[in-house]
Amino acid sequence: MRGYGRFVITKILSASFTIFTIICVNFVLFRIVPGDPIRLLFKDPRMTLEQMELLRQQFGLDKPIGEQFVAYLRQLFVYGNLGISIFQGRTVTDVILDRLPNTLLLIVTSVFIAVILGTIFGAISGWRVGSKLDAFLVSNSLASYSIPAFCTSLVLLVVFSYHIGIFPLAGMATPASGLTGWAYWRDVTWHMFLPAVAVVIMYIGQYVLITRNSMQDVLDQDYILAARAKGIKESTVLRRHALRNAILPVVTMTGINLAWAVAGSLQVEIVFSWPGVGRLMYEAILKRDYPILQGLFLAFAVAVVLANLMVDLIYGRLDPRIRVGGE
Secondary structure: OOHHHEEEEEEEEHHHHHHHHHHHHHHHHOOOOOOOOOHHOOOOOOOOOHHHHHHHHOOOOOOOHHHHHHHHHHHHHHHOOOEOOOOOOOOHHHHHHHHHHHHHHHHHHHHHHHHHHHHHHHHHHHEEEEOHHHHHHHHHHHHHHHHOHHHHHHHHHHHHHHHHOOOOOOOOOOOOOOOOOOHHHHHHHHHHHHHHHHHHHHHHHHHHHHHHHHHHHHHHHHHHHHHHHHHOOHHHHHHHHHHHHHHHHHHHHHHHHHHHHHHHOOOHHHHHOOOOOOOOOOOOOHOHHHHHHHHHHHHHHHHHHHHHHHHHHHHHHEEEEEOOOOO
């Protein structure tokens, strides 16, 4: 346990240093843009010099860069303040937290389905390498992995919403429907079906290919030969011996994908007008709402770092061979 404790401390310190570096880069990123930031944010030619100076004082841009950085760190760590949205007039934290549950609902559900289906199909493909079923699963997995998410989303939207008319065209729920309880969640599920399918298609190919390759490595191990020599059923060997050891790479990919999917849901949310953080980023880009963009970039980067940390800790617990300083 001593070796694993050192492993945990090392990973936490490394993640903390990475997050602090991200915070520094995020602070500098929006201050190296050429030109006057006030003019970039407020492009009204009628604005007077006095009004511009008041805005600089309001945003703290009249102070030296060092004082701005200290104030930024104090607001971030002490108050959890990421700034004020220019167009919404609310704190960036509140704006992001309003949209985050919608994205998590879509992404967590979709990635969970992709993990289950991808692991099952990958295990079958790895178990029957060289068969027609294996060739079919691999070719389709490569296709789903290669097709951009916005392309899949557009095809699903045009075919099933516009031409056939089975699913809604946009949004998360029917406007002004007045639905509550289970009726409301059925409506949300119906709206979420096509976006979820698009995300599942985007990720399922990865899990099929990773599980397949991992299964091939596991099936060559001595303990698989020993299990077969004992007369254990092939289905039991697959389920209890091969698959349990082959899913370690899947654990790694799942944690990373959850973080990247939140940041990468932009395309799917734009096509289906899903009111999540991806759609929020698109709206902030169009309106040049830089505080929102700055807050989103920081949140996405920290989410990726924490997801990698979580995966490293779980992986280190499951597989002692990768523990730094492990005994």
